[in-house]
Amino acid sequence: MFFESDRLNFFRPIAGKHRTVVVACLRTLYERLHGPSADYGQNLTRDSLRDLLLPVVQDARHLLAQARQDEADSEDESTLPSLIPDNADDQQSTSAVVRALHSDGWLETFGDRAGLVTAYRFSRAGKLFAEAFWALDRRSARTRQRNVRSCRNALNAALRNIDAYDLVDAYEYAEKIISDISEGVDYFQELVRRLMLEASQTPWDNFMEFLDRFEKEFKKQLTADSIERHRQAIRDVIAQLHSLDDAKSRALEAQLNDIARWAMQERVGASTVDWMLERIEEMVEAACTTKHPELIKAMSVYMQRAASIVQQALMLRGGQTRQAYTAAIAKTASLSGDAQNALLARIGQTLAPAEIRLLDPATFKLRTISQRRKALTVTAQPKVSRDARLAAALYRAEADAFALSNDDVVQRIRAELRLRDRPIRLSSLPTATTTDVLNNMQMVEAIRGARDPSLKITKLPNKLWNDFYAGDDYQIEMKK
Structure with missing residues (x-):
């Protein structure tokens, strides 16, 4: 459906030999028609369109020719379609670009009632693709993302x-x-x-x-x-x-x-x-x-x-700085007599502002035998004792004891609803054992996570208070 009627050759202008020139013109056109500084008071006639694109075509063709001179193209462009004749000047090239964009569905014409002239604008598809080219070449205007x-x-x-x-x-x-x-x-x-x-x-x-x-x-x-x-x-x-x-x-x-x-x-x-x-x-x-x-x-x-x-x-x-010292030494060795003295004098004047500080050898002290032994003891890998393994096993057992599956919680409340055959309040559920308390505390999260359409949970305005925790009370019911 996209390649019908006026959009049959829509991508032809940006697939030819002068695609760089066409893309530059599309960016400039979008900036003029829909950019931040667009002038919506005046429509774009053929003359104003040509005046707008002429300097863009000149710059783009110049850059394209310079790039082809600097390096050979890896792609064989002899088989690619050319919208602009090889011997055309800038005016003819601009007219060729305008004709190609209009005939292939990027631009469309409409009647300007105020000026009684024919004006140009982007087609819907042309505007969407031109916006993409314009956005790629434009820096983001946002200073922060909120x-x-x-x-x-x-x-x-x-x-x-x-x-x-x-x-x-x-x-x-x-x-x-x-x-x-x-x-x-x-x-x-x-x-x-x-x-x-x-x-x-x-x-x-x-x-x-x-x-x-x-x-x-x-x-x-x-x-x-x-x-x-x-x-x-x-x-x-x-x-x-x-x-x-x-x-x-x-x-x-x-x-x-x-x-x-x-x-x-x-x-x-x-x-x-x-x-x-x-x-x-x-x-x-x-x-x-x-x-x-x-x-x-x-x-x-x-x-x-x-x-x-x-x-x-x-x-x-x-x-490079160290190589400069080596080069100075080699050059000094190659000279003799007055020339060598003159070079050494210039080097001395250059090095005169330099300040050299040496460390006091008395500050270097070897560590004692006890310090070395202590360092070796600290870096040795510790051995895991039986008490440490037992403590880790108890910790894992305690963590597993208070972990309940959401599926088990949902199955339990579903069985309770079938048994009572009426809605149940969270505050009316039993809290006799630790498992009961954990089920009640995890009930709301389990029902919402299950996404079961047969279960409905509604928040109540009153609060839930018992010996173990306090929170919002909910009503749970099963849809028939």
Whole structure:
């Protein structure tokens, strides 16, 4: 369906011999029509379009010709289509680019009623692809990434106002959290690639750019906007949204189904609100457990590579300094008489400001025999005693004794519901044994984690108090 009618040869302009010129024109056009400094008051006529692209074509053709002279192209371009004739001047080349973009579906014409002329604009497909070329060549305008805090604030607003629009905003912010962190990972990987390509030069410029960006962007991303910092708060708000009473839950569900019909098609389960909250939690967990460590690792790899290259540069500079002393000695040995004395006088004047300090030999003391024995004793590998093994076994047994499977907890409450054949309050469950207490404390988490549509858990306004713990009371029921 994409390659029909006017888009049949859509990619032809950027697949030919002069693709560099075409891409440069697309960037300039997007900046003029949709960039931050775009002039929406005046439409782009054919004359203004030609005047806009003429200097771009001149510069791009000049750079392309210079690059072909410097190095031979590995690709045989004789078989590639050419939009611009070889003997065409800049005016003819600009007209050829405009004709190609218009005929192949990148640009379209429309009637300007104010000026009674024909104006040019991007087609929908042309605008999307031109934006990609423009974004690749443009530095990010953001100084810091705050989608983590925005997601948390939107969830709080959805809980406070019972507003589905805030919930959709939280979903979009959660999607951008991963893209923000991925952008940082790609940035550090690109810096590492530059280091490997330019290892012969000390990367001071890239390193200073990194320090400036770290101060303005990554410092906030790793502290105030850290996913680790806001992770638990987002979890708590999602749990509160899951526990809304029936009236609020139905109102939020109806409003969300009305404004987000795409979610109804993509959801898994009967409730759109539950599906969206689970997706938000999954994206936050993925960003926290996968992407955030990947960002730290990519930053660490770049710092290690940059530090090693800088260290090598300093060692080479120090070696060059030592070679200067060797060259001075060799040159002095090759001279004789007055020439040698004159050279030594100049070297002496150069070395006169230097200050040499020697360590006092009295400060060097050998360690005594007892100190050496103590050092050997500390570095020896300790032997594990029977008491230590017994303590470790007891610790593991105690940890396993208080670990219950969520499946076992769900099976137990399901059997209890079938037996009573009515809803059960968490506060009415028995607490006679340790297993009973642990089951009750783990009940809410187990039911939500099981995602069983036959079980419904509702938060009650009253509190639960017993001899072992205190918290919110819940009502558990089985749907028929």
